[in-house]
Amino acid sequence: MKAVVQRVSRSSVTVDGKVVGAVDRGVMVLLGVTHEDGEEQARWLAKKIAGLRIFEDAEGKMNRSLLDVGGGALVISQFTLYGDCRKGRRPSFSTAARPEIAEPLVEQFAEYLRREGVQPVESGVFGAYMQVEIHNDGPVTLILERV
Secondary structure (H helix, E strand, C coil): EEEEEEEEEEEEECCCCCEEEEEECCEEEEEEEEECCCHHHHHHHHHHHCCEEECCCCCEEEEEEEHHCCEEEEEEEEEEHEEECCCCCCCCCCCEHHHHHHHHHHHHHHHHHHHCCCEEEEEECCCCCCEEEEEEEEEEEEEEEEC
């Protein structure tokens, strides 16, 4: 399981011209799922993201977590995080999990974030063409992977 985590001042996702998920201060998470992933990886990653100290304290140091600042999370399924571009010109997505495996794990990951205390947790529509608006704060962008 791989996540691109961006600290945001706000973020939203639109499907067919309608906003289906949005958060103000918090994080936007692009989440990729591979064949070997399961609930253990989803739980670990949710706990890690909820506790990451990527928000500034009174002295301007990144010492506060998503939970400390009361931030939300926008979770977007992103199978292209497992695109392999080493050969040829077209990415191979053979290591990305099939939708019937990935979709429930993405939903479980979002639920684990809620259980960690993150509110709100919003998401896109699995498998839909989505337009994601990201107001990256900092910018702060991290890549996390649980193998």
